[in-house]
Amino acid sequence: MAALPDRAARIALSCVVDAGDPSLAALVAEVGASEAWARVIDSALGEPAARRAAQFDHRQVEILSRHYRVRFVVPGDEEWPAGLDDLRFVAPIQRRAGVPIGLWLRGPRHLGDLSGRAVAIVGSRAATAYGIEAATDLATDLAAGGWTVVSGAAHGIDAAAHRAAVAAGGATLAVLANGVDIAYPKGNATLLSAIAQDHLIVSELPPGQSPSRIRFLARNRIIAAAAVGTVVVEAAHRSGARNTASWTVECGRPLMAVPGPVYSAMSAGPHQLVRDGRASLVTCAAEVLELVSALGSNVAVEQRGPDRPTDGLDEQRLSVFEALPARAFATVEDVSRRSGHPVPTVLAQLAALERAGLAEVEERGWRTSRDGSASTTGRGGQAHG
C-alpha cells in the first residue's frame, strides 16, 4: 500500500483510532502521521484499529465533508490554534491525552483567531437558575469585550454561555464529543445550527460519530487548551466540569470558579476548587479578564508576528532563545543549563518559541529555526478534508 500524505493520514487516523488515544499521539509525535498510519494497519495500536483501518474508505469522508461543509485542520495549518500544542506537555487524565492529530471544523470563523482570545465557560447540565444567570452574564460581558466563549454545547451552563455569546453579537466556539454534523444533545439543535451558521463547531471526531463517556473526557482537554482560561460556573462534587477543570490546571492555564449559596449542591464543585487552591474565585467578567487578559494579549502578539523574529519576546523567553544553538541540536537539559531556567520553564518557553516560528525540534533536540518561520514551513495553508 502506498504511503498516505500527512493530511490524508491524519484524516484516516482520526476515523479509525478513538479520540485522545495517548498511544496514537505518541506514535504520531515519534514517526509522523504517514508512518503512523502504516503502522496502525500493521496492528501497532491493536487488532480492532487495524481492522477498521483495513476497511477505511477515503471517499466516504469526502462525501460527508462536502455535504456538511466540514473542513479538517492539522497542526501547522494557519488556522491551527497554537494553544492546542500545549497538550504535548500534559499528562494523561483518565487515559486521554495528547495534541489532537487534527480537528474537524464546521462554521465560518477562523479557529486560530477565536482561540487566541478565548475563555471557556463550563458547568453542570443540571444547572440552577442562579447558575444560568451567572453563566449568561459572564458570557455576555466577555463576548461584548471581544472574547470568544468556548464551551461544550451541553444543556445547562454550556448552552447558556453559548447562547449569551451569540445574543451579544460576539463569538462562540462549541467543542463536541461527537461529529460536528450531529446535533447532540437534540434539545440544543437550534443553538448548534446557529453556531454552525455564524460561529464555529469543532470536534476531534469525524462526521457521523456519536458521543461516549470516554469521548467527553477527551473532548474536555480541547476545551481547556483552546481557551486562555476556564471558568467553572456550577458543578456538583462529581461532575464533568471538574474534568475540564483538571485539564485546565494541567495545561497551566488559570482556572476560575464562581461562588454561590453554600446550600446549593451545584456550587459545591466551584467552592471545592477554590478551597483546594486550584481555582481563583471570580464574581464577574472584569475579574475573569484580570486573570486572563495578559495571557490573551501575549497570544495575540505572537499571532501578529513581530517585525524582527525576537521582537516582543520577554526577558525569560529571549534568554531561552539565546541558549539555543543555530546549527547543532540541544536537549532541554542543555538549554536549561545554558539559560539558567528550570526544565519546566524551558519546556514552556520552547513551546512558545516553536509556535512563534523561532525554534524547531527534531528527535535530536532543539535549535533555532533556520528561516524564522519553521512552524509553517512546508505545510501550506489549510485545506478542506
Place this chain on the structure above:
Amino acid sequence: MAALPDRAARIALSCVVDAGDPSLAALVAEVGASEAWARVIDSALGEPAARRAAQFDHRQVEILSRHYRVRFVVPGDEEWPAGLDDLRFVAPIQRRAGVPIGLWLRGPRHLGDLSGRAVAIVGSRAATAYGIEAATDLATDLAAGGWTVVSGAAHGIDAAAHRAAVAAGGATLAVLANGVDIAYPKGNATLLSAIAQDHLIVSELPPGQSPSRIRFLARNRIIAAAAVGTVVVEAAHRSGARNTASWTVECGRPLMAVPGPVYSAMSAGPHQLVRDGRASLVTCAAEVLELVSALGSNVAVEQRGPDRPTDGLDEQRLSVFEALPARAFATVEDVSRRSGHPVPTVLAQLAALERAGLAEVEERGWRTSRDGSASTTGRGGQAHG
C-alpha cells in the same frame, strides 16, 4: 496622692482613657498600671484624660459593679484569656491597638475557658435571609461541638450567631463596644439579657458607657483575639466586619469567609477577602473546624499545663525555649540567631512560652521562667472590681 495598686489602677485607667488607646497600652507595658495612673494624672496622655482622672471616684465603680454583678479581670488573672496577650504584637488598625488593660465581665461563664475553644462569627447588620441562615447553621454546629461562638451582639449576623449558640445549648461570648450593663442595640435586649444570665458579656469599657465608632473599631480587636479564628458570613465592601477581619489577620489567626450569590452585595465582602487571599472559603462548620481545631487543642493543652514544663511543646517552640538563657537575658534577635528561626516566628513562640509560664520578659530581654509558672506568679486569682 498615694499610688494605686495594679488592679485598682487598671480600673481607674479603663474609666478615664478611651478603649484601645495605643499610648495607654504602651505606657502600661512600659511602667505598669500604677505608675501609668500617676502619669495620666500628670497629663501624660493629655489634659482631658488628666481632668477626668482628677475627678474619678472609685466608689462609683463599686456601686455599679455590685448593682450589675459585674467583675473586672486583668492580665495574669486565672480567668484572663491567653489569646488577648497576642494583641501586644499587633500593629494599630485605625488608631486602636494593644492588650486591653482589663475587661469588664457580666455573666456566669469563665472567660479563659470560653476563649480557649472559640470561633468568632461576624457579619453585616443588614444581613440577608441567606446570611442569617448560614450564620445560624454555623453557630449551631460549632456550639454543638463544644466551641464558644464569639460575636458583637449587633443586629443581623452577630445576633443570629449568638441566638443559635444559645438555642443549641452551647456557649456564647458577646463582646460589646459599650458598658456590659447597657443593652445596645435595644432590639437585642432580650438576647443580651439571656447571654448575661447563662453565658458571658465582655467589654473594655466600664459600666454606663455608650458605644461610638471608635469604640466599635477597638472592640473588634477583642473579638478577633478572644477567638481562635474568625468567620465573616456576610459583609458589604465597606463594613465593620472587614475591620474584625483585619484584626484577625493581624493576630495571625485564620480568617474564613462564607461565599454567597455573586449578585448579593452582602457577599461581596467575603468574596473579596477570599480573592485577596486573606480568607479561606468555608461552607460549613466542619470546614471551619478543619482550620481551627488544631489551634484550639493547642490552646487547650497549654491551659491544662503539662506534667513537665516542656512536655507537649512542638519542635519549633522547644527549640526557641532551648535558645533562652536561664540567668542572663536575651534579646529577640539573640534568640532568633541561636534558634535559627526568623524574628516573627520567635516572637510568636516566645509569647506562647510566656503564656505557658515557661518564659518571662523584662526590659532587659527574655529568659526562661525561674519557677515554671511565671505568668501567674504574684498576681493572685481574679477579684471583682
